[in-house]
Amino acid sequence: MGFFDLHGLVIEAIEPASDSSPISSQLAKGNRLLHLCYRVPDLQSAIASARSKGLLPLAKPVPAKAFDGLKIAWLFSRTMGLFELLETPREK
Numbered sequence: 001m002g003f004f005d006l007h008g009l010v011i012e013a014i015e016p017a018s019d020s021s022p023i024s025s026q027l028a029k030g031n032r033l034l035h036l037c038y039r040v041p042d043l044q045s046a047i048a049s050a051r052s053k054g055l056l057p058l059a060k061p062v063p064a065k066a067f068d069g070l071k072i073a074w075l076f077s078r079t080m081g082l083f084e085l086l087e088t089p090r091e092k
Helices: 024-028 043-050
Strands: 004-005 009-013 035-040 071-077 081-087
Touching: 035 043, 043 071, 043 081
Parallel strands: 035 081
Antiparallel strands: 004 009, 071 081
């Protein structure tokens, strides 16, 4: 588990916490890439834009331990699958 750099693309490698983990069920189906995460400067605007294109928010944004408490939001598309949005601080 952890993050690593692949030619400028940051990859997070994860593993199931148990046999009943959602990750375990995806691996059993042969799925390897579970979702893409996009950094966005304004989480609420990004969610609104994604919604207008048919993506469905799965829950309210929450602070993420893996990203030092920055907020993330999960969205789902029936045609493209799962997406994660990560709100990054705006540069000053």
